[in-house]
Amino acid sequence: MGLAGAVGLTWAVRAAWGLPASMGASATSIAPRAAGSASYRDRQFHNTEPSTQFAPGSGLSLLFSALTRNGVGRPPGEIPLATPDVPPEPGELAVTWYGHASALVEVDGYRILTDPVWSERVSPSPTIGPARLHPAPVPLDQLPPVDAIVISHDHYDHLDRDTVRALTTSQDAPFIVPIGIGAHLRKWRVPEQRIVELDWGTSVSLSELGRARNGELTITCTEARHFSGRGLTRNTTLWASWVIAGPARxxxxxxxxxxxxxxxxxxxxxGPFDLTLLPIGAYDVHWPDVHMNPEEAVRAHADVCVGDPGRGLLIPIHWATFNLAFHDWSEPVQRVVAAARAAGTAVAVPLPGQRIDANAASPQVPWWEDVRK
Incomplete structure (x- = not known):
């Protein structure tokens, strides 16, 4: 074998290293838990509304976009970070955004961590797949103690094996997940007593988990319109949105x-809600059923606030951290700010790492406009 062949083999080995473990549990091991859900049939979960992962007839257009627009989602300059300023005790209503869908939500004196992903790539491979556009704002082991860890679904940009394993050691909080994802966690050696699997419309209270201390807090698994899968087999685990309800917020x-x-x-x-965290990025005409665009996110905020666009505070997520679509890096936030202004919706766009206190709102600084070459 020549030098080029040896280098290629080494790269291939590195790319494949740990793939089976990172991909999670098999469909066979997931099925026994999934079978009890009303959304599960023919060995798959299904959306309530008809939906497709890709728009019909979009194949050639999608290929053209992949060949010509793959790099447009990268920022033109360095993304600024904020040093997380997390108080010793959790507040009444606040969010610290770490990037993408990873956030620390403070509700009535509790801390809930959402979709934590701290790895460099959102992929089963350490060398292939979308890489971070900015570093994690804080090391994972420097997070404050949290009361629960909530996962929306099992895609790599929302469920990361290395992050889960680290949190299993550094935190003692339960993982609250949609049905089926527990099989992934068990494969990654999360203790059974720390796994709570829920179907759409079901809830768990922190008092049931022995963690209540500041009044009751209830976490409810609610419907989303998406899909799941960490390999070629799709929809073996459920996807979800979540309601986090304390005594007052x-x-x-x-x-x-x-x-x-x-x-x-x-x-x-x-509802209605005092605060929403809604995805605004990675949208495209080729997959309109599974990712909202920014204007739809503003509409969704009004919907969950019982038709009142002026109620509550919208925090946009699912943008800025990974290049997962064909739009410009800052397009999602520019569009959501404009749409929110037109609808009369209060919106706050934190820097990665910034804490937003909903009770002490400050003027929005358009920091994304300063990301230049």
Whole structure:
């Protein structure tokens, strides 16, 4: 074998290293838990609304975009970070955004960590797949103690094996996840007593988990319009959004979703909300059913706030950290700010690492406009 062949073999080995473990549990091991869900049939979960992962007839256009626009989602300059300023005790209503869908939500004296991903790549491989556009604002082991870790679904940019394993050691909080994801966690040696799997419309209170201390806090698994899968087999685990309800405050975490009529239903039964975290990035005409665009996110905020666009505070997530679509890096935030202004919706766009206190709102600084070459 020549030098080039040896280098190629070494690269291939590195790319494949740890793939089976990172991919998680098999469909066979997931199925026994999944079978009890009303959304599960023919060995797959299904959206309530008809949806497709890719728009019909989009194959050639999608290939052209992949060949010509793959790099447009990279920022033109360095993304600024904020040093997280997390108080010793959790507040009434605040969010520290770490990038993408990873956030620390403070509700009525509790801390809830959402979709934590600290790895360099959102991929089963350490060398292939979308890489971070900015570093994590804080080392994972420097997070304050959290009361629960909530996962929206099992895609690599929302469920990361290395992050889960690190949190299993550094935190003692339960992982609250949609049905099926528990199989991934068990494969990664998360203790059974720390895994709570929920179906759409079901809840768990922190008192049930022995963690209540500041009044009751309830976490409810709610519908989303998306899909799941960490390999070629799709939809073996459920995807979800989440309602985090304390004695006085309510937060809606959208996770990753296309626009859906379920937002209005969630608002009618569980809203309105004081704060929403809604995805605004990685949208495209080729996959309109599974990712919202920024204007739809503003509409979704109004829906879960019982038709009142002026109620609560919208925190946009699912942008800035990974290049997962064909739009410009700052396009999602520019569009969501404009749409929110037109709708009369309060929006706050934190720097990665910045804490936003909903009770002490300050003027928005358009920091994304300063990301230049």
């Amino acid at each position: 309510r937060v809606y975490f959208g996770g990753d979703t296309g626009y859906t009529k379920a937002f209005a239903e969630i608002g009618a039964t569980m």
